[in-house]
Amino acid sequence: MSNKTVWVVIVLLVVGVGGYFLLRGGYQAPVTTQPPETTTEVAITENSVTANDQGPGESVTVASVELVDSGYVVVHEDGGGKPGPVIGNSELLSGRNSDVVVSLSRSTLEEEVLYAMLHSDDGDGVYEFPGEDAPLKDDSGVVVLSKFSISEGAAEQGAKEISMSSSNFSFSPKTLTLKEGQPVKITFANSGTHTFTIDELGVNESLSGGSVTVEFTPSKSGTFEYYCAVPGHKERGMIGSLTVN
């Protein structure tokens, strides 16, 4: 064998063996590792607001606001059983906002009813209504609001009253915030046959007929799932998240 032939054989061997390992995956390109995701932000897909009954003062605290886009939580006084004049507002960023303090143009009065309503922002960061900053509505065209009342010792006494809807196949709102130990009375506008079930709190009420009232007292704090236990309904979207503080 000439020198030239030896070199040709060596080159063929190197290329052949190298190719074999490449095909077998025996050689792996260096992997650049991505830093782990550190954010726990949950994407907000639906606007919601929850205000609990509270004592009188010069501001109110809105327990929970979830906004898809930045906007306002606006406090209306009662105007004959529905939201009347505005007595305060607070600008909020998109996402989950807890215990939002809204300063008011007057002190709240014992036993009065107030409404915390979500409004959009037209982009100028100034609350204008009537104007561009209209109330936000849910998928069914209902204004997103939470009715609450002012009373001394609200947390110890009266049940928190909430309106919800249940239908094929969703609950509205999809998030609730309640206080541990404060009784709650939920009136469902219902269509179809469903249940309102919270395993951790021992709640399992059937919902049938047009209007159903469910009463319970959250016995512990935490974040719990509420869902419809009719087979297949939860999977199709009858599920929500309850936070008990």
Ligand SMILES: [Cu+2]
């Ligand atoms: Cu159902």
